[in-house]
Amino acid sequence: MSTGPEQAFDYLIPDELSGEILPGRRVYVPLGRSNRRVMAYCVAVERKEYGRRKLKHVLASLDQQTLVSSHMLAMTQWMAEYYLASWGQVLEAVIPAAVRGNAGTREVTLLSVPPQVAMQLSTLKLTEKQQTVLTTLAAASKPMTPGDLADKCRVTQAPISTLRKKKLIAAEVRRVSHAHFDDLDIERESAKSLSEDQAAALRTILAQVKAPQPKPILLHGVTGSGKTEVYIQAIQNVIDQGKQAIVLVPEISLTPQTKQRFASRFDRIAVLHSHMSDVERHWQWKRIASGIVNVVVGARSAVFAPTPHLGMIILDEEHDTSFKQDSVPRYHAREVAAKRAELEQVPLILGTATPSLETFYRAKQGQYELISMPRRIGNRPLPAVRTVDMRYDKTTGYRGAISRQLYQSIQRTLQQEGQIILLLNRRGHSTHIQCPACGHIVKCPHCELPLTHHITDGSTVCHYCDFRSVAPRVCPDAKCGYSGIRFSGIGTQKLEQEVKAKFSSYPIIRMDSDTMKKPGSHEAALEKFRNQEVRILVGTQMIAKGLDFPNVTLVGVINADTALHFPDVRAGERTFQLITQVAGRTGRGDLGGEVLVQTLSPDHPAIEAATRHDYALFAERELPFRRDFQMTPFAHMVRIIARGPTQPSVELFMQQVSEEITRFIAEKGGDISQQGPAPAPIEKLRGNYRYHLLLHSFDRHLMRAAVLHCRQKITVPDEVLWIADIDPIDMM
Numbered sequence: 001m002s003t004g005p006e007q008a009f010d011y012l013i014p015d016e017l018s019g020e021i022l023p024g025r026r027v028y029v030p031l032g033r034s035n036r037r038v039m040a041y042c043v044a045v046e047r048k049e050y051g052r053r054k055l056k057h058v059l060a061s062l063d064q065q066t067l068v069s070s071h072m073l074a075m076t077q078w079m080a081e082y083y084l085a086s087w088g089q090v091l092e093a094v095i096p097a098a099v100r101g102n103a104g105t106r107e108v109t110l111l112s113v114p115p116q117v118a119m120q121l122s123t124l125k126l127t128e129k130q131q132t133v134l135t136t137l138a139a140a141s142k143p144m145t146p147g148d149l150a151d152k153c154r155v156t157q158a159p160i161s162t163l164r165k166k167k168l169i170a171a172e173v174r175r176v177s178h179a180h181f182d183d184l185d186i187e188r189e190s191a192k193s194l195s196e197d198q199a200a201a202l203r204t205i206l207a208q209v210k211a212p213q214p215k216p217i218l219l220h221g222v223t224g225s226g227k228t229e230v231y232i233q234a235i236q237n238v239i240d241q242g243k244q245a246i247v248l249v250p251e252i253s254l255t256p257q258t259k260q261r262f263a264s265r266f267d268r269i270a271v272l273h274s275h276m277s278d279v280e281r282h283w284q285w286k287r288i289a290s291g292i293v294n295v296v297v298g299a300r301s302a303v304f305a306p307t308p309h310l311g312m313i314i315l316d317e318e319h320d321t322s323f324k325q326d327s328v329p330r331y332h333a334r335e336v337a338a339k340r341a342e343l344e345q346v347p348l349i350l351g352t353a354t355p356s357l358e359t360f361y362r363a364k365q366g367q368y369e370l371i372s373m374p375r376r377i378g379n380r381p382l383p384a385v386r387t388v389d390m391r392y393d394k395t396t397g398y399r400g401a402i403s404r405q406l407y408q409s410i411q412r413t414l415q416q417e418g419q420i421i422l423l424l425n426r427r428g429h430s431t432h433i434q435c436p437a438c439g440h441i442v443k444c445p446h447c448e449l450p451l452t453h454h455i456t457d458g459s460t461v462c463h464y465c466d467f468r469s470v471a472p473r474v475c476p477d478a479k480c481g482y483s484g485i486r487f488s489g490i491g492t493q494k495l496e497q498e499v500k501a502k503f504s505s506y507p508i509i510r511m512d513s514d515t516m517k518k519p520g521s522h523e524a525a526l527e528k529f530r531n532q533e534v535r536i537l538v539g540t541q542m543i544a545k546g547l548d549f550p551n552v553t554l555v556g557v558i559n560a561d562t563a564l565h566f567p568d569v570r571a572g573e574r575t576f577q578l579i580t581q582v583a584g585r586t587g588r589g590d591l592g593g594e595v596l597v598q599t600l601s602p603d604h605p606a607i608e609a610a611t612r613h614d615y616a617l618f619a620e621r622e623l624p625f626r627r628d629f630q631m632t633p634f635a636h637m638v639r640i641i642a643r644g645p646t647q648p649s650v651e652l653f654m655q656q657v658s659e660e661i662t663r664f665i666a667e668k669g670g671d672i673s674q675q676g677p678a679p680a681p682i683e684k685l686r687g688n689y690r691y692h693l694l695l696h697s698f699d700r701h702l703m704r705a706a707v708l709h710c711r712q713k714i715t716v717p718d719e720v721l722w723i724a725d726i727d728p729i730d731m732m
């Protein structure tokens, strides 16, 4: 029943609180030897023998309404177990702070005259003022606040207080909301008549809606195949049955376009996003919980939306890494959605053009239903993709970001009135600052990672901890001091400069996390691009997915290799996804489209498969490799990360963890393979040294047991912090 400890505790419910304390509400209980008063969640109420155990009593109840349904309680319990977090921690993550804190509401006291008093009004001995107050309140059509009553009777609070003390007036404290937000006002659109592929997809989905225990569905549709229309018509069916749907999208896809697409088709939708105020968040939560909202659209945490009659969950761009939370509880919305769908017996639809290998593998195994939509709407061809081998440009000494081929394509596109997207997944200006005389590289003092030069304010920035300093003009190494320090490597700022210099008469906009800091800037930038005020859009991966602009006829990938050589099992998969997704932004209208991919590794299997839009080819090559090396999706992974201010203590601790796991396996039997411990790719972050250890096993329970065993056995030094990341995505 508590938020801190791992397990639930039993408490007695005093008679006066019975009926108020229900599963899914919060209570105050005494905890520990000192009987500290703590807030806790009631997870079950039951009658049972407790023998001779001495149980403490619940002190007070906190909520008048239930915060989590029984399904959600079961789901959070599963999450706690699966992700090795405490149940309380999970509940705190599932119920927004705004809801727990009752944001936007206040308590009011409401006065009324009890019926037995009202019947004998004339017989009471009262002062004149008291008489006025009592008759006024008795005559009122609904309860009044003390303030309103005093105003109406033109008296002070004194006679009201006296009457309350004499119990002639009853008082009740209630929580009321003073918030209200208007519904989106968006023009209505009617249903599209479905393509053959879409109609077939919808049929398969509706069959699962009817099934007693629906299977999750992978909707694998190429870019521009019209997945959204399938979602919408499936949702319509669910709403017609009086149920609600949750649509999860990557945070970055919560654009006006997405809102508009759903709001133009459904009444009463709730769009949940990260810029929402606490008051609005609470208000939306209550609306959803009351059952009046038909469709909830939101990022990761919308998987916890308290819909009372859930009918379907949709997860768009299921491969997107933003569905994984990178703080405790480190859940993946896809896995949580699958659990919730199973508990509530509703279908889960995972849509994407580039399925994660985890999902694809489950579909191949028959665990998920697989729907393919291999054609674009209107049978439009997928754009032709050409690679530009940048190794040749090196020999000519060319150092710019834009190759000759890309330059020519941009020029031609501009002349033909088309629009252009240029992707470079690195922000900043120069990504590398080095002294050519002594080789000194300018690094972050807290992270030991190269600093990036940001030209806008002449600073150098650490992209991991945001450390900032003034860009050096001479080599900072005191022994050297050479004046010709070199800024190299290309980020989006430098690319923007180059594009501006080369195509000076065309408006351009840059979208990356530096230019898109302010709420609303994302929307504003996309709007400029949509209405063609801007012809060239330069940006990081935030421009790579979901956008549907028919006038984009050229996509250029400036450097396809940015993530290719990361020490991450999914480096190839990420590269394939990014290129396929960004390539898919063109050729969506009648004007066709082309894609140029600049790379130093044109023969890399991931890049080659992406240039052919060939997911099957990619998966065919990648899966055997993953199987041979016992990696995801065949084996399960757990990543243990430890950090601390001194390197030896972290290293020693991780060695202990590794040894303890080896010992555990030797005793228990079974198989867990260990990679490491080793310094993490980001070896030092914000002044902390980091080590990691990767565990792989076909037996996820065994791995969980091994981690729990370490938690029990090893005394962690004060300065070391460690976590276990289940199904890790981030390997840095």
Ligand SMILES: Nc1ncnc2c1ncn2[C@@H]1O[C@H](COP(=O)(O)OP(=O)(O)OP(=O)(O)O)[C@@H](O)[C@H]1O
Pocket: 192, 193, 194, 195, 198, 221, 222, 223, 224, 225, 226, 227, 228, 229, 352, 353, 377, 545, 546, 547, 548, 584
């Ligand atoms: N049945 C249809 N008839 C006509 N147009 C359609 C139909 N279905 C979808 N469209 C249009 O086709 C375009 C592409 O659809 P949508 O954006 O849903 O594709 P998608 O599969 O989600 O692609 P991506 O994975 O690239 O985001 C949209 O402009 C949409 O309005």
Ligand SMILES: [Zn+2]
Pocket: 444, 445, 446, 447, 448, 462, 463, 464, 465, 466, 467, 685, 686
């Ligand atoms: Zn740093």
